[in-house]
Amino acid sequence: MKKTFILATLLAFTGLTASAQTYLNPNAPIEERIKDALSRMTTHEKIKMLHAQSKFTSAGVPRLGIRQLNMDDGPHGVREELEWNTWNPARWTNDSIVAFPSLTCLASTWNRDLSDAYGNAVSEEFAFRGKDIMLGPGVNIQRTPLNGRAFEYMGEDPYLAGEMAVPYIKAAQANGVACCLKHFVLNDQEIDRFGVNVNVSERAMREIYLRPFQKAVDQAHVYTIMGSYNMWKNVHCCHNDELLNGILKKEWNWDGALISDWGGTTNTMEAALGGLDIEMGTYTDGKTKESNFGYDDYYLGNPFEKLIKEGKIPMSVLDEKVSRVLRVIFRTAMNPNKVIGNQCSETHYDVCRQIGEEGIVLLKNDKNILPLNPSKYKKYSQILVVGENATRSLTQGGGSSELKTLRDISPLEELQRQYEQMIMYAQGYYSGRAMYDHVDRLNPQKQDSLKAEALEMAKGADLIIFIGGLNKNTRQDCENGDREGYDLPYGQNELISELAKIQKNIVVVTFGGNPYNMPWLKEVAGVVHCWYLGSEAGKALVNVLNGTVSPSGKLPVTFAQKYEDYPYVQYGQEAYPGVNKQVYYKEDIFVGYRHFTTNNVKPLFPFGFGLSYTTFAYGKPTATMEGNNIVVKTTITNTGKVAGKEVAQVYSSAPQSDLPRPSKELKGFAKTKLLEPGESETLRITIPKNELNYYDETTHGWALTTGTYTFHVGANVDDIKGKVEVEVK
């Protein structure tokens, strides 16, 4: 009542009336506002909304009071401000933010509530910085452990990635900040990302690669999606008619705006007719110098306007695009309920730390070397920390997701704070600066002397904590390039082995967005994998190491014993990274664990794996059909001595059919609350029947094999605690 009155007064004061200017009336239905706004705009104003006007904004209509769209990377925090026309930092002093853990870490929590908390917190930072669209999250499938951008995605399984993306998107958009889901689709490698054409079967495309996007559209109604650089059916995905108009907009009924990846547009006609709505980041011919860069010369700028004016493209095409952009504007920039947000609040740091704590995966813990509680490590113990990642800022580098943070707590800082004079430190190796598209040439002598120093110091230590792994240097976990091999870089394998010879009480802690080779696994007592943990890295890690938190993270990817075990490797270069910019996904739907389990290849650590400081017993599972859902129930009891959380995973095996089916597919999961020793919780896991569908290439549609399904309830894909059969009709 009050709001309407104020609004009416305001409109009267500005000379506008609600009935006359529907588009400005926040209480009018959005579709009416769009229609009204469209009717007031000139062709040129419409055109201007469909392409960039700076590196990270697209225009509104100033004359009509229609706001521009402010965008920013994404997805782990708000990127620092760049200059209007260049990739140079704008050198603002108020744009330092919280770096949240990498999305792979979020996926590792298997905790939907934390995904909701992440989306809420990170979007509050975007809102406070005046942003309307955050470029993320990403749900490309981790097909290869070499993918330079895997850390920005949510693992190898479409169900897990989709389930974890939905709460993040819903929470962010409830704050009036649009997510821009990346990178639609098949952007599964960085080598040749601008031009590689992906050849994939219709079934694998639907069941594996499109699935998480479809879920985000259906369940989270994501407001914007970013087209990927690569091609599908030899057409760029930023303006691929079959993909964008056919599947996304028509079949999935999606009403949002499709934004190109930066520089992903290559052709006006295709962009106009192929489903692109906002063109970003294009360099125009002969105008690569920023000083004379003309945004009007974008493919969807003057050249598009000319085609419209000449009648070669109907006005309806233009209006449809503008409607989609206006819809985003009304949902975000001109949404009266958009939050003000905040930046660097303690709540955000808490969320960051909690996600880190729950995403860290304990992979090995011989003789309970962890946790490092005070009863084991007395004042006179000497703990040697070795490794560059103990001090390195891992929010730097990696490409567009790089962040400028206000405060970061490194592992070494937090270890020193908690264990004081017990801690010694040796860097052990070095990796050079985190630079985009360049690698530092490393000095072998410096490398040798750092190693010698660490080995010498190891002689005086009672315990070694090695903190290394990957980093965000080019050709590590970094955009526009893939890793060069499955091994840890910078001589870490040799260093770990030699340290382990001197001191067998050694715990290896790794950061990184990808699985990696562990030739030294048998030689070390403990292994902890951290992904990237953001601003609170040190706190989250040390809380796990010292037992304040019992680890509960589970792998969203398979760690193979050796690189050759990944499913596509057997098919050679054609299957990765491609030959003459054609890549063939010959492993088809058998990506990740679908291959390892079906073809009996034993992994080093299976999908879903993660240890705890406590133990859990699984009760006998039950399953019932409730309408169109299968409801699986299982009771988890903490049978150990400390409090902990467990993730129960449900995998289905389909009845026999002519079609090749993976032996197990993830169809549901749930995480317990923090269970005290002796405490139990019954988890109820609902599986909509259509999750069991496969894609039928003969009818080009989803189909269900009817019959008896087995649902395996387990602690990971290879550790099944109980099975239950259900007749599905």
Ligand code: BGC
């Ligand atoms: C990346 C996108 C990113 C954009 C803007 C591109 O190179 O692929 O993920 O959002 O740059 O920085």
